[in-house]
Amino acid sequence: MLTHVRTRLRQVGTGDRRLMARSAALPPSRADAALSRLSRSANKGRLWWAVAAVLATRKGSTRRGALRGVAAIAGASATANLLGKPLFPRRRPAAEAVPEHRRLLKRPTSSSFPSGHAASAAAFVTAVTMESPLTGALLAPLGAAVAYSRVHTGVHWPSDVGAGALLGVAAGLGTQHWWPLHPDTPGRTAHRAEAPVMRDGEDMLAVVNPGSGNADVDPTAEVRFAWPKATLLYPDQGVDIRGQLTAEIRRREGSVRALGVAGGDGTVASVAAVAADFGLPLALIPAGTLNHFARDVGVRSMPAADAATEAGAAVGIDLGEVEITGNGQRVRRWFVNTASLGGYPEMVRLREKIQQRHPKWPSAAIATIRTLRRARPLRVRLNGKPRLVWMVFVGNGTYAPKGFWPSRRPALDTGLLDVRYLRADVPYSRARFVLAVLTKTLHASHVYRQYDLPALDVELLDGNRRVATDGEVGPLGTLFRFRSRPSALTIYRL
Template sequence: MREAPKTRSVFSRLDRAVFAQVAQRTWPAAEPVLPRLSTSANRGVLWFGIAAGMWALGGARGRRAAVRGVASLALASLTVNTLAKGAVRRKRPVIDRVPLARRLPRQPLTTSFPSGHSASAAAFMTGVALESRGMGAALVPVAASVAFSRVYTGVHYPSDVLVGMALGAGAAFAVRGLVPTRDLVPVPARPRAEVPALPDGDGLVVVVNPSSGAGTHLMDPATQITTLLPKAEVFLCGQGVDSLPDLLETAAAEAARRGGVFGVCGGDGTVNAAVAPALRHRVPLLVLPGGTFNHFAADLGVDSVADGCHALAEGHAVRADVGRVRLHGRGAAREPVYFVNTFSLGVYPELVRLRERWSPRIGGPAATLLGAARVLRTATPLRAEVNGKPRSMWFLFVGNGVYRSVGLAPLRRHDVADGLLDVRIAQAGRLARPRLLATAAGGLARTRLYAAARTTALRVTSLPADTHMAYDGEVVPAAPGLTLDKLPEALTVYRPVTG
């Protein structure tokens, strides 16, 4: 019974001795840096800034890492500030021995144990590393410096920092337990397809759409492709007289003539435009992410141009389903419309139209927020028949494959060849506007206002004349009647091999 206080006393003396040693040592290189770094991490400002940079420049993997890092930081901060600091009310160190030049402009008023700054630093770094080891490794020196700065500036004991970092890392793993990282949920891997391996790109004919996701790449995609695959033939959209559809048709035909591979680099709309030529000419498709979100490429595990090029070089591919929309009624086009991600009716096509109209002037994120506000204020329910049953609905969503979701928001598919359509309907009725707000908040997933089904075909009829439909981010007028079904395993696509 007497050993515990004695043990605590030993650790306390050691803790204070290390603090004193740090205070007494001279650190010339650290003096102009660490106090400022410590202050920059107040309220997570440093980490939010890094997350914004990762979101803007890091591609799909960078966006996932940024979100996971911020979520981990939020959980760590909540745990430390509401539970840990209240449970252990340790006083701050006496800073008499700390040189004035090191001290912070404003001393913290909260208790000392554990260090919130250290918890946030470790949580953000670990969360990022769980999504991207490379980005996480780059953050290790920054996170370690922030943690050490708390001892260096005299506001924490070493044990405060160590426990804070342990809590932060634990928070990141707790977030991963709630939302698994992609290494825990393998990318779709079946059924595998026999395809040519082209280590130097000889036989690849690829179309690059430079206007997709402009400004989001550290390196020009066309340059990156020619560097990794020097014998590939690269066509840039916009440099000739051909429109994008004509250029894609020409490239697919040339790839078929050579017995090679048809490639496309762009956003989801560009990838969608390449599907029909790939199906017509029966050529395998190399999808390289070149847009903003790149949903299809991400679901294949192709997070970067390099990922796709390596899959081509090694000859790894799978077969994927293709969603099909056949249009019926007066003025309907004879050719079907294909989609590899999602199809929708209702408020979402209107949101996409507003975003595309406003984003050149105010940017994509602001245009999305303003568009959502406009839709929530002005939209009216869509009336139509779904499989012969009258419906009044805010939206109809159809996924090419079953999506994993948080609330109503589809996030990712586990399988791109499951043979199913993921159908979701948010119904209207009385109190229509509050119901739309609840839908936007994801609050209808377990009520009678929300219908969901997995099927192989769906028929929508009696659509109003001014109805628009969205597929893979493209918005076009809809026909009076639509039949949605699937072409199972119709498309052969390259993707990186997984362990």
């Protein structure tokens, strides 16, 4: 057996030297300098981070592909550099293996096997292709060029590149273990709803939030194109948009027949709450970063929203409601996506503070790490039963998958809430939770619970806390009554 392995390794080495010689024999060309620059640009994944940033500016599958690609790079890079290279040390090709004008000025000194550059390139392209095949096809030549550049510049053997590419493909496909692919289809609802035909947005009051999503892109032009006769309302700094919109509707004394909104999930949630309160249909143009609600509803763009309002086509969907009691007052809030108690509200507040000095995504990562480190368990009663928990998640509707990362709603009219919480009354609960997430065994873990319920009462037994609804922090309270309100919102959708 050992002799057979040695024979195979000698054959691989012979093939590597033969292929390296063929590459070195290529005549000088402009490609030499281009491949050298390309190889350096991919150091530490910088090239793919830049590509991901560009892809993330486009909504939908390309943005999801960028996020999945970054996750795949992290997995591939860690596997190649922390496992592959230490376990399989291999000498890199001699500098003289390629002509002098091709050689990198700073040659790497780590193990040659496997190629981390090839692993990252294959991981990113594979992950993007899973979400957006067309984008992946456009990126494939760039990924192949990065991988070949390592042979062309003489810092890797061809088998190093091949092994790295295989590792990267596996890392890209492996993201499905924690982040399953899902069909790009809207949530189902059997409840058609009556809504007025809105010709050019006449008698519509539309909220436009230029601060949602990309700060350089103002959705006003899209709103004007879809609903030229609508009255536009911009959020005032330091003023609750709910109060601002409510006052404007009352000032118009019944002349508003529909509400429109162009913004992210937070803005949409605020306008949807007012629409539900006044019994007005809602038209939305997704203009945020992720637009979870618009994706689930099935309104992906301005033309889709325009077509639905022109046809008067609408459906009834459920909303979540939470009644907050504390400090001698009672406040009611709607939520279109999710609500939570525990670490998440604190993370949102910390993220907003850090975001004053740093970009949004790094701020969110820093805030999440700090929050987890400082987290304290909550003593609560859940529907009357005492529990010690780290956090409570409540989704408007039943989300899928049922693990830690709820990402979509197959149906929008279930009349149920998706309730999930993490127990803090078992030994090493946070460590067990992390292990269960990594091994995708959360459904069988003793620290995780999930239920589909029409209602949930959460009573805090130690002090008060804030509830987060749709990513925004709400008021302090000691008792939180969550309810599903079937068909509480009428929304335009074909």
